[in-house]
Amino acid sequence: MNAPLPLDRRAAKPSQRIKSATGDWEMVIGLEVHAQVNSNSKLFSGASTHFGNAPNSNVSLVDAAMPGMLPVINVECVKQAIRTGLGLKAQINRRSVFDRKNYFYPDLPQGYQISQYKSPIVGEGEILIDMPDETITIGIERLHLEQDAGKSIHDLSPSFSYVDLNRSGVALMEIVSRPDLRSADEAKAYVSKLRTILRYLGTCDGDMEKGNLRADVNVSVRRPGAPFGTRCEIKNVNSIRFIGQAIEYEARRQIGILEDGGEIIQETRLFDHGKGETRSMRSKEEAHDYRYFPDPDLLPLEFSAEFVEELKSHLPELPDEKKARFIEQYGVTPYDAMVLTLERESADFFEAVARGRDAKIAANWVINELFGRLNKEGLEVTASPMSADQLGGIVDLIKDGTISGKLAKDLFEIVWAEGGNPREIVEARGMKQVTDTGAIEAACDAVIAANPDKVEQVKVKPTMLGWFVGQVMKQTGGKASPPAVNEILKAKLGIE
Amino acid sequence: MSVDSATIVRVAHLARIAVAPEEVARLEAEFNSMLGFVEQLSGLDVSDVEPMTSVRPMQMKMREDVVTDGGYPARIVANAPASEDDFFVVPKVVE
Secondary structure, eight states: OOOOOOOOOOOGGGGGOOOTTTTOBBBEEEEEEEOOOOOOOOSSSSSBBBBTOSSHHHHHHHTOOTTOOOOOEEEEHHHHHHHHHHHHHOOOSSSSSSEEEEOTTTTTTEEEEHHHHHHHBBOOOOEEEEEEEEEEEEEEEEEEEEEEEOEEOOSOOOEEEEOOOOOTTTTTEEEEEOOOOHHHHHHHHHHHHHHHHHHHHHHHOOOOOTTTTTEEEEEEEOOTSSOOOOOOEEEESSSHHHHHHHHHHHHHOOOOOOHEEEEEEOOOEEEETTTTTTOOGGGGGGGGOOOOOOTTSSOEEOOOHHHHHHHHHOOOOOOOHHHHHHHHOOOOOHHHHHHHHHHHHHHHHHHHHHHTHHHHHHHIIIIIIIIIIHHTTTOOOGGOOOOOHHHHHHHHHHHTTSSSHHHHHHHHHHHHHHHOOOHHHHHTOOOOBBBHHHHHHHHHHHHHHHHHHHHHHHHHOGHHHHHHHHHHHTTTOOOBBBHHHHHHHHHHHHHO | OOOOOHHHHHHHHHTTTTGGGGHHHHHHHHHHHHHHHHHHHGGGGGTTOOOOSSOOOOOOOOOOSSSOOOOOOHHHHOOOSSTTEEEEEOOOOOO
């Protein structure tokens, strides 16, 4: 057993503090992320997890909590939780226990949620997060498996709620961070990184719009150096941007109360993204007595060390490892490596472009041109109209000097819109960069002959050279090699 | 261990069971009688005994990740006091 880590192990940097007339404050944030497990069927039943099916069609008699129905655990959900634990460099508990968490709500037909309380499947781990000026380590306290509830729809009728149990019993991983986060930006970066890791592992698709990844956000404030203050929990925030907004609002609300001499009451709050504020869910207060006890329908969850080793041996390369390898193998900057490894598919695309080519040019074109364009058009890299081979072809043409950067951008547009082989397009449309010095010299001579006044000026003002380069490029239809034009003009005009 | 009348009222509320005020005293006496009976167990020394999780020593059965069930919404809502388009219809529960 490891000694428990101290709970309070990070201080906010002065730049992260909230300035106030009465002195500085700092935020203390911990997150409980609910991630839907990627699986075909539910945690304890054989009903489908497919999103968007007709109401109550993904429901078995187990999920509807009909009398006499017994849960049988889905081995894939267990594997997914272990894989996630391994990806978080966490302790895997080869024996864990399912408990009943009791509460009443119309979308919870059992009257309890099967969850893990005292003995979770995964214990302590950590996540490394790249912030603009440093890499921080955020502790993971635990990960446990539990059932999702059904869905209540309130806007179909003025006086009734409609309940759909399709989600009821779908497996969730609740991933609990330590209270190590000290700003909204850190919290947002934490969720992004966690999402990236889950997507790499394939254990959760991270789709926040579908509610497949959502967070409960615990926020408190304190004076620098003081012990933790009383926290409030903001439930079910379902976008990274809202997580940031909810934290900023909640910290300032608490500071306002404390500065007026008031006290923070520990409570559950909701984030209203329309109004950008959090508000109390008073009626839920009493529901906090969950009366956990071990589920008598389920034996303890036990598996062997070999079971874990087998999963470990098939784990994919994770974002931190991939990033380090990209820096080492391709010589890209740490920032570029981070951008390239945000999604596994993006990293694969880059590697397909970079393989056997100039990796720095490849990184530049993948990040700035391709990702920029995909972003603008709202496309995923997997839906890119340009293949890695095509972009690689453009990179080759830049590298061997066939086309200039300017022509390459034109070529990118053509390939993006029309497809085709870049080298054939360049041949067919005469887009080749003119490196034939004879042709460039002729163009330079023509420009010099036509502009005797400018020739006089450039002799006293060498920065005028740029104007000449521009004229020559215009004459050659943008096909002249700019470095060659520069050289020749300098020689002809007698400029150093 | 014993409980007071406030605890009886709270437990009844958590279990969503209607308990009339005049019933509380009787329930309190019954609860305490049962708790007193169970209390005998705390006289035993179980410091060396693993908590029993099953009558027989066996591993939990696991299921493959295959869709084998569902697809019968009409059966799911068949017993509901109110339903519409295969949804359960319940009194408004939004805040």
